[in-house]
Amino acid sequence: MSGSLVLIASFPKSGNTWIRIFLERLKYGPDHPINSLDGGLQGMLRRQVFDTLVPVNAADLLSDEIEFFLPDVYRRFAAELEGDAFVKVHDTARRNRQGEWLYPTDSVRLVIYVVRHPFDVAVSMACHFGSTSERAVDFMGLEEPERRVSKATDAMPEDFGSWSSNVNSWLNGPYAVTMVRYEDLLATPMEQFSGIAVAAGVRVTSDELSLAVEATRFERLQSEEMRTGFVERPGGSLRFFRSGRAKCWEGVLDPAIRGRIVAEHGAVMKRLGYTADGDTLPMPSQA
Amino acid sequence: MSSGSIQAPRLNGSVPGIPGAVNREVETLPTRLPGGSSIGPLTEAMPNALLFEVPGVARYLIRDGTSIEVAIAPAADRSAAQLFLDGSARGTLIHQRGELALAAATVLSPDFRCVAICGPSAFGKSTLAAALCRRGWRLIADDITRITWNGVISIAWPGNAAVKLWRDACAMLGWHDCDRLSRVRNGLEKFHVPVPPAPGPAALTAIVRLRMDLEPGLVALPSAACERLLREHTFRPGQIEPLGRGSDHARIVGQVAQGCRPLRLDGSRRCNIHQLADLLSEAMR
Numbered sequence: 320m321s322g323s324l325v326l327i328a329s330f331p332k333s334g335n336t337w338i339r340i341f342l343e344r345l346k347y348g349p350d351h352p353i354n355s356l357d358g359g360l361q362g363m364l365r366r367q368v369f370d371t372l373v374p375v376n377a378a379d380l381l382s383d384e385i386e387f388f389l390p391d392v393y394r395r396f397a398a399e400l401e402g403d404a405f406v407k408v409h410d411t412a413r414r415n416r417q418g419e420w421l422y423p424t425d426s427v428r429l430v431i432y433v434v435r436h437p438f439d440v441a442v443s444m445a446c447h448f449g450s451t452s453e454r455a456v457d458f459m460g461l462e463e464p465e466r467r468v469s470k471a472t473d474a475m476p477e478d479f480g481s482w483s484s485n486v487n488s489w490l491n492g493p494y495a496v497t498m499v500r501y502e503d504l505l506a507t508p509m510e511q512f513s514g515i516a517v518a519a520g521v522r523v524t525s526d527e528l529s530l531a532v533e534a535t536r537f538e539r540l541q542s543e544e545m546r547t548g549f550v551e552r553p554g555g556s557l558r559f560f561r562s563g564r565a566k567c568w569e570g571v572l573d574p575a576i577r578g579r580i581v582a583e584h585g586a587v588m589k590r591l592g593y594t595a596d597g598d599t600l601p602m603p604s605q606a
Numbered sequence: 607m608s609s610g611s612i613q614a615p616r617l618n619g620s621v622p623g624i625p626g627a628v629n630r631e632v633e634t635l636p637t638r639l640p641g642g643s644s645i646g647p648l649t650e651a652m653p654n655a656l657l658f659e660v661p662g663v664a665r666y667l668i669r670d671g672t673s674i675e676v677a678i679a680p681a682a683d684r685s686a687a688q689l690f691l692d693g694s695a696r697g698t699l700i701h702q703r704g705e706l707a708l709a710a711a712t713v714l715s716p717d718f719r720c721v722a723i724c725g726p727s728a729f730g731k732s733t734l735a736a737a738l739c740r741r742g743w744r745l746i747a748d749d750i751t752r753i754t755w756n757g758v759i760s761i762a763w764p765g766n767a768a769v770k771l772w773r774d775a776c777a778m779l780g781w782h783d784c785d786r787l788s789r790v791r792n793g794l795e796k797f798h799v800p801v802p803p804a805p806g807p808a809a810l811t812a813i814v815r816l817r818m819d820l821e822p823g824l825v826a827l828p829s830a831a832c833e834r835l836l837r838e839h840t841f842r843p844g845q846i847e848p849l850g851r852g853s854d855h856a857r858i859v860g861q862v863a864q865g866c867r868p869l870r871l872d873g874s875r876r877c878n879i880h881q882l883a884d885l886l887s888e889a890m891r
Contacts, residue, residue, distance in 0.1 A: 374647075375660055375694045377727065378796075395647070
């Protein structure tokens with residue numbers, strides 16, 4: 320057996336879970352419940368895999384020690400796969416102190432990188448963590464947030480970097496990257512999701528694709544969450560699938576906060592076709 | 607070393623809860639295990655021997671179910687070296703003896719019911735054990751419990767007399783002055799919390815698996831579930847075959863399962879630790 324990893328990477332609150340649900344509904348059918356996701360080798364599952372393969376528990380290691388072991392953990396995990404595994408990632412693409420990429424380039428076949436206008440990321444993040452927009456923007460600007468396992472309920476340390484450094488790390492990294500914008504997924508879902516399926520190497524008929532896209536519409540996910548709850552919803556948030564629309568910042572983010580985001584992240588926004596007035600332009604060709 | 611410096615105690619001595627087994631600190635250990643095969647990152651194994659390393663901390667060679675040699679890295683944090691000696695190295699030693707190394711926090715009730723609390727990392731095993739110890743229970747072992755079979759009953763053996771808790775778990779249980787406790791290692795907000803130890807080995811009564819996501823409640827599982835629970839919560843099961851202990855492990859799991867009640871304690875994320883302790887205390891009366 321030997322498979323590979325397909326990373327679904329993004330800064331938090333950019334549509335990562337949405338993509339993951341789409342891919343799993345392609346794989347398992349349109350009725351696959353949101354509470355039965357494979358896990359994307361994220362959170363607790365990642366820690367359990369680590370603890371199975373490494374001779375000592377992640378909870379007893381320092382961050383640098385965990386990062387020392389991670390490339391080998393991912394390599395061994397991939398080697399046991401029969402095909403691809405989708406892995407949810409909010410980390411920046413980076414090397415450990417020994418100079419190895421945390422996600423080894425010989426085990427990662429593809430990165431699907433999802434971006435969203437940072438104005439909307441700020442609003443979504445504030446709701447998700449039950450904080451203010453100012454705090455969310457602080458978080459989006461942190462280059463080295465605390466990433467040590469600090470309590471038993473934490474899964475594994477992750478370093479998101481700032482919004483800009485997260486984007487740049489993946490787009491400038493050593494991987495084959497398919498980038499998708501949240502706004503394009505909303506505007507032309509069939510085209511975008513179809514592109515993701517092709518890039519991910521999932522072979523499906525157009526009917527299966529249509530069913531999976533329909534089953535991944537935001538309203539359907541919201542209604543499913545209302546009925547069954549969603550295990551990935553954090554305690555401080557009322558809903559996980561909250562808005563599902565572009566420009567949700569309107570009427571929420573005041574001009575000073577928008578100005579701060581543009582001042583801190585303007586260069587990367589321009590790279591992705593995100594304007595300072597909150598719009599999304601066609602994707603620049605040199606992104 | 608200058609004559610005025612204080613030399614740290616060497617990690618020599620008996621292995622807690624394993625009569626006849628010894629730890630020995632050595633200057634160096636080989637980087638490879640001759641004749642061994644790689645079974646994980648920095649881990650090599652062969653029948654009756656396993657070598658593993660935590661870079662910058664220590665290298666450990668566990669042999670024949672009787673000895674653990676540890677070579678501490680220069681300038682390493684000795685508390686970290688001790689942590690892995692008492693944890694993973696001891697777990698491997700138990701495998702080599704053909705006994706059961708259960709990834710469990712095990713506690714003894716005031717009525718002498720011995721309960722092994724299992725679940726993945728971060729599910730609250732140690733926190734629940736500590737909460738029970740605050741209401742009259744006693745600690746058999748945190749982290750890894752050694753279980754043997756004497757031909758009639760299975761026996762859980764005491765390990766160290768402390769549970770390892772994160773600062774927030776300490777606060778949840780009313781220990782707000784963590785800084786007076788010893789850290790499990792430098793750089794981690796995790797502390798050795800002393801609790802009343804069990805007076806000695808105890809007959810294992812039940813194995814309880816923690817679940818986070820369901821409504822709080824204690825569920826009795828069919829007896830056939832016991833073997834599965836024991837297998838699932840064995841410490842590093844991937845070591846067992848390379849150590850040549852596959853048949854021993856199958857045998858002891860079957861033996862221990864005979865006299866052990868399998869339970870499931872739900873809701874470790876949905877209710878507080880005291881409610882979980884209430885549920886388990888009530889069931890064990």
